[in-house]
Amino acid sequence: MCFVLQYRIYSVKDGKDGKSLPFMLCDSMGLDEKEGVGLCVADIPHILKGCVPDRYQFSPHKPITPKHPTFITSPSLKDRIHCVAYVFDINSIDNLSSKMVAKFKQVQKEVLNCGVAHVALFTKVNNCYEVLQDNFLKMNKSMISQSQIQNVNKMLGIPLSNILVVENYASEREMDPLKDILILSALKQMFRAADDFLEDLPLE
Template sequence: MAVTTTLTWNEERSFQKLLGNVSLRLLYKSSVHGRSTVEMQNRCRCQGPIVTVIYHSNSIFGVFTLGHSSDMSESFTEPNASFFFSLQKNETMEMKTVVLNSTVTFYRNNLTFCFSSYYNQKLSLNFEESRIYIPRIFEEELIVKSHAKSTFLECEVFRVEGIKDEAGYINRITRAIQHRNSLLADVRAYSPYADLVSEIRILLLGPVGSGKSSFFNSVKSIFQGHLTRQAIVGSDVTSITEQYRIYSIKDGKNGQSLPFMLCDSMGLDEKEGVGLCVDDIPHILKGCVPDRYEFSPQKPITPKHPTFITSPSLKDRIHCVAYVFDINSMDNLSSKMVAKLKQIQKEVINCGVAQVALLTKVNNCNEVLQDNFLKMNKAMISQSQIQNVNKILGIPLSRILVVDNYASEREMDPVKDILILSALKQMFRATDDFLEDLPLE
């Protein structure tokens, strides 16, 4: 009879993604093979990189080790490139990690991971009594709760197949997860300047097919914890988006709305009478256009329209404009499109609204960021597409943002999330500058 893991499909996919879309082969399961460190060693020795998974109340956690056990004696130690992780059983299936270097010890039916970088803090399992000890520092960082008499429900060990056998590769993955989670916390904690509004509004403007609707879908996916397709996207030569949409973002399926909204507009076209009408722009910026307004390229909205908002307040206004471009088409913008963009920008400047540029469809996210994930590579900044945006619209390089939206993928990617969340943070900063500069009245 085949032995199966206790992990759900989604939980197993979370671990596989964490390690770079690898496959996991179950080697040991305590409830089947016996709660014995000797039996665990016999089944797991010389297997290469392994993941030890411990099931504990409402969380799943464990240790990945790049090395392996080659000794069958009752007690041995071996240093490993490793990290400690936890997976919270909530709607977002959020993964937490800490990059460490550990020594693994088997002794008298106890399994102990000693983390020297944390002053010899130890994670230990007593198989005879099903007891587990979790260092307090891990409880705080990985949101895992335990007490002196904590027990574990199950322990499984998997061989990790298809992983690059390099400690540097593992460190980059875990640093990406950590930085992504840090950015996620920053975005969740954002509050508009001086509480002038409860939610800021960011308008997405750009040529047809530039990725405006896909950007909204990507942002929503991050906060839902899985890929979503609320906004309709397509690759037609004419704009798929025909309505003005004001999208709020919820933190989780039933979570509270986050303090920002993304406003999706009809795509711009270089031809007159096609795509978003330039005369609609001032009304959108001033907050006069309602959600789900049906655009008409030949006939802009007027104060006589039945849904026209005649007295918009600050909360109804656009607080930041993000010009969205396909990075692969940036060098081929026609003179007519450039002229239309500059015409629109004049309206934006007249309203004093903050501005950023968003370049989508980057080919390789891993080449955009430096190893510390804090800055873009200099080679990326010097690319002609970014320089062209700076030249055409005069937007500072620090506010020309690069992302790769989720399109055909089936799984989330922490590096993509980093770029998207970093772009949001820059939009927030630009918006706060706008709000701070408003006249006192």
Template sequence: MAVTTRLTWNEEKILQKLLGNVSLSLLYKSSVHECSIGEMLDKCNHQGPTITVIYFHNCIVGAFLLGDYPQQGESYRNQNSFYFSLKTNKTETTEILNVEPRIISKKLEFYSSNDIIFSLIPQESKIFIHPSLLTPLGIKHLYSTNYLECEVFRVEGIKDDKSYIRRITGVAQYRNKLLSELRAYTPCADLVSKINILLLGPVGSGKSSFFNSVKSVFQGHVTRQAAVGSDVTSITELYRMYSIQDEKDGKSLPFILCDTMGLDEKEGAGLCMDDISHILEGCVPDRYHFRPQQPITSRHPTFITSPSLKDRIHCVAYVLDINCIDSLSFEMVAKFKQVQKIVLNYGESHVALLTKVKNYHGVLQEDFLNMNNTMTSQSQIMKIQAMLKIPISNILMVENYAPEWEQDPLKDVLILSALRQMLRTADDYLDDLPPGITGSIRPQALRPTL
């Protein structure tokens, strides 16, 4: 009878993506094979890169080895290994450590700076994890304990390149750094408690998908709260002000993503220009139903007549499908320029968000922070810069979560980086406000007195 893994389909996909879309071949399973270090070595020796997976009731931990398993009494120095944990089908974190794996007596031990940081005792079904790794791995109250199962997989299709492994784990580490930074973020100057980011763009450009993607990162699994689609008319008909709760502590994060009806090149279709002014001022309530030929007025029963600084928009993101930039019609470009004129008249900060960047995995072949050069041509960036007069540093790129059901650390890095730059741009806007501004700000209030 074939030996099958305990990993769920989703967990296996997460591990495959973590290592760069590899294949996993099961070599050893403790509940089927003998629970001894000898049996593990017989099954796992001379197999090349391996990943060892340890199962507990509420989480999974494991270790990746780029080279072969060590022989009894031997050790391998400077072998790139990293540790990971999975909890409720999502990757909590990864750590990369240059470790020295050894077989000591009946144990598989990993050393770093002469400390045992990870120790597996197969015949007792027990694992020891150094206390310093418990918090980074997202594990609580687990020091030395029995596990349910141990499996070892041969990793097939991975590059035998230590720098490649460093880039893979570097993405995961940078993702965690961005998450920590955004969780600790507070708006500049203590003028508002939350930043309002307005998403503006053509039908199908990825506005609602960007909100879903941001929420997915902070929830730890792919979500579909906002309806998305590819109809010729806008799927979004309601003005939505989406707040996001952090899965880590349940607290609401200090920003709101404001989703709108799509812009349309035809007159009398799509988001009405007059509605944009009211949105920027903070007069439009959540769940307002857009009417392309009938903009909201002060006579509307839910119109916010006296908005304050906390109600208005603090950053505008022009959302564009990067694959459609060359085919934007003259009418759509004119519509964007009309929108931008309104935004600039209000003194708003703004960025461009390019979505549907399909070749984002190419980042792994280079420095993953050098996203502009790796992910798209400079000509595309320059076209957006010329059209919207936006600094290149504020032209951001993402690949949203659309059909996928499992997360990708690299996608998360791009999404979080874009969000961070939006918040920084909003901080610049708040920092540049005239002293004492806390109430309603209309265009005339921002113009100098002659």
């Protein structure tokens, strides 16, 4: 199900002094295998190029166009997407329908055409705590089966090193150091991927 209806751009602030950190996180509507439901694939290029404004209301039936009153016609480099993160429920990755796989491939084609970096994030992993407490360096190998890694690698062409694990915050009232380790580790890898994208841009 697609719970996000608006395109949201979030600034991240330093917990100590409240200053905005030099990156932003963007959240879009998710994909759905049914036609006319979920994010319209035709919106992807506009999102990647930075043409979609914050709080834009998505329409599964009609993508944004340059005629839209809030369409950003001349986005700057800071408006563009530097790294795309595909988020998967680890429990459903082996059961994706052919229609959903086809939509992912459409999205991946647009991402590759724009030369944007990309990673895959696995959520809802069952044994995060056991792995982290035992050996943090082996967490990806222990928490994800080789078949799941290979499926995502084959389906989306994402490098194995960019297939990452995070643990969701759901009903917690306090910060959890173990969850934070996974989130920060994934964020660090996303920054590296974004750096590769930026370094590959023409000097001008």
